[in-house]
Amino acid sequence: MNALVGATRKLKGVDVAITNLTKIYQTRDGNDLRALDPVSIAITPGQFVAIVGPSGCGKSTLLSLVAGISPRTSGTILIDGQEVRRPHPKVGVVFQTDLLLYWRTVIDNILLPIEIKGWDRTRYTARADDLLAQVGLGGFAQKFPSELSGGMRQRVAICRALVQEPGLLLMDEPFGALDALTREQMISDLQTMWLSVKNTVMFITHSIEEAVFLADRVLVMSPRPGRIDIDLHIQIERPRSWKSRLESKFVEYMTQIHEIFEARGVLTNS
Amino acid sequence: MTHTEISDQKHQERRQRRKRRNVRLLVESLAAPTVAIIVLALWQFGVPLLGLSAFILPTPLQIVERIGTDYRLLLNNTLVTLVETLAGFAIAAVGGVITAFAIFYSRLFERAVYPLLVAMQTIPKVALAPLLVLYLGYDFAPKCFLAFLLAYFPVVIATVVGLKALDKGMVDLVRSMGANEWQTFIKIRLPAALPNIFGGLKVAVSLAVIGAVIGEYVAAERGLGYLQLQASSQFDTTLSFASLIIIAAIGVVTFWAIELVERRAVFQREAAK
Structure with a gap:
């Protein structure tokens, strides 16, 4: 097989530079809704950054701005040195729900971005098959989404994002809709997968534990209007296992984030 | 053990x-x-x-027998009604889908046209038949138009509803892949709306048959509606029933034909579950 399209080939992560990014929505009655206060984030290539915050803090807004599917109000976003004005070709997105097209087979769903970008389908079919095998869905290429479980569907959605060989992978609470046990497995699998490709990841979540487990860096966002409260570098060795969660460092990071949420009134002690 | x-x-x-x-x-x-x-x-x-005499209520076998003996007469008139139905339906299907796209993509068009369409729908279209004869004559045109008129609205509504029902996340998804609106339409909007469109078409084709037959009732020299009316006026109840059954058969067969196309064109969401 062509080494260029091998699934485990390392991807070239891109850097992301966000400066003074804001987003103001117009509400129905004409008022301004500040969804995002000036936010600046610099991400180096190959970094796994988790952004954790309460519901409605603007973290999903931030992601859609970086994805280029929603216009920003002010500020700049540079991906790989290029200003984001439309969806950047080196970016793949995984959404909260799998958003698989029910009328397409698994393989056709994965190849959707290839079709849209007008790339050579046959060339990427091998890569799609590799990705499927890697997420444990080897024999499922010709199945329809309705034949898969929730966890399997989200795996397919991840394959669909990775088939475009994105230098930056954006994930918007990708495991939020899954049950706790499936989620546990997905988190661990995502780590394995990411360690094999090592691209840049922006991972949005509302789970503190998920963030600390997966990320090199955790950015904590405060309630609306969103801004970054702390920037935590997670120094726990990879690959991390469930046992890592018992390490004192892990607990320390979790405590730190908890304390911020308490200070901001997101979490209260009864 | x-x-x-x-x-x-x-x-x-x-x-x-x-x-x-x-x-x-x-x-x-x-x-x-x-x-x-x-x-x-x-x-x-x-x-x-x-x-009961055959003049009041013929038996099924008498009707079948009559269809056998008069098959040439019935066939000729069936073809007339079928062509009127299919022509009216085809125009309604194409026109309805195009109107729906325009309504979906243009807010102005929606504002300008949608209320009128709904208002038009409240007119009993059967009552238009005499006027249509006045404007379009006795021939093919008024029947075809009536078939179109009855079939058009359900296609528009079903298609608009189908297009609007799309999960906005799907649009974000393909946008994030760099899709333009044409690609979004072809890859997402149209396939997602197809089940609705076919639902509308199935309602429409049944209504098109009704439109064509009503057109024939009002003024015609050919067609199953005309034949039935003639038969009734001559107290030939058996022939009237025979025509009725063939009218119903046209409805069933056209409905079934669309379902056949649908099964090939649309992936049934439920089928795989």
Whole structure:
């Protein structure tokens, strides 16, 4: 097989530079809704950054701005040195729900971005098959989404994002809709997968534990209007296992984030 | 008990379960034909028992016999009605889908046209038939137009609803891949709306048959509606029934044809579940 399209080939992560990014929505009655206060984030290539915050803090807004599917109000976003004005070709997105097209087979769903970008389908079919095998869905290429479980569907959605060989992978609470046990497995699998490709990841979540487990860096966002409260570098060795969660460092990071949420009134002690 | 005995027993149980399931499916599939046969039998034997003449109520066999003897007359008129129906339906299908796209993509068009369409829908279109004869004459045109008029609205509504029902996340998804609006339409919007569109088409084709026949009732020299009216005026109830049955058959066959196309074109969401 062509080494260029091998699934485990390392991807070239891109850097992301966000400066003074804001987003103001117009509400129905004409008022301004500040969804995002000036936010600046610099991400180096190959970094796994988790952004954790309460519901409605603007973290999903931030992601859609970086994805280029929603216009920003002010500020700049540079991906790989290029200003984001439309969806950047080196970016793949995984959404909260799998958003698989029910009328397409698994393989056709994965190849959707290839079709849209007008790339050579046959060339990427091998890569799609590799990705499927890697997420444990080897024999499922010709199945329809309705034949898969929730966890399997989200795996397919991840394959669909990775088939475009994105230098930056954006994930918007990708495991939020899954049950706790499936989620546990997905988190661990995502780590394995990411360690094999090592691209840049922006991972949005509302789970503190998920963030600390997966990320090199955790950015904590405060309630609306969103801004970054702390920037935590997670120094726990990879690959991390469930046992890592018992390490004192892990607990320390979790405590730190908890304390911020308490200070901001997101979490209260009864 | 040995291992093989257990697996034998399991095997047998499974076979029995499958058998029971097959029996149930067979019974279910025979339910409708059985009811139909009972109704027809009651009709066939009830008519002489009640002493009704063919002039009041012909028996099913008499009607079938009549279809056999007059098949040439019926066939000629069937073709007339069928062509009117299909022409009206085709225009309604294409026009309806295009209107729906315009409504979906242009807010102004929606504001300008949608209320009028709804208002138009409240007009009893049967009442338009005499006027259509005045404007379009006695021939093909008013029937075709009436068929179109009845069929158009359900296509528009179903298509608009189908287009609007799309999960906005899907649009974000393809946008994030760099899709333009044309790609979004072809890859997402249209396939997602197809089940609705076909639903509308199925309603529309039945209505198109009604439109064509009503057009023939008002003023015509050919067609099943005309034939039926002629038969009734001559107290030929059997021929009237024969025409009626063929009109119904046109409805069933066209509906079924669309369903056939649908099955090939649309992935059934439920089918795989």
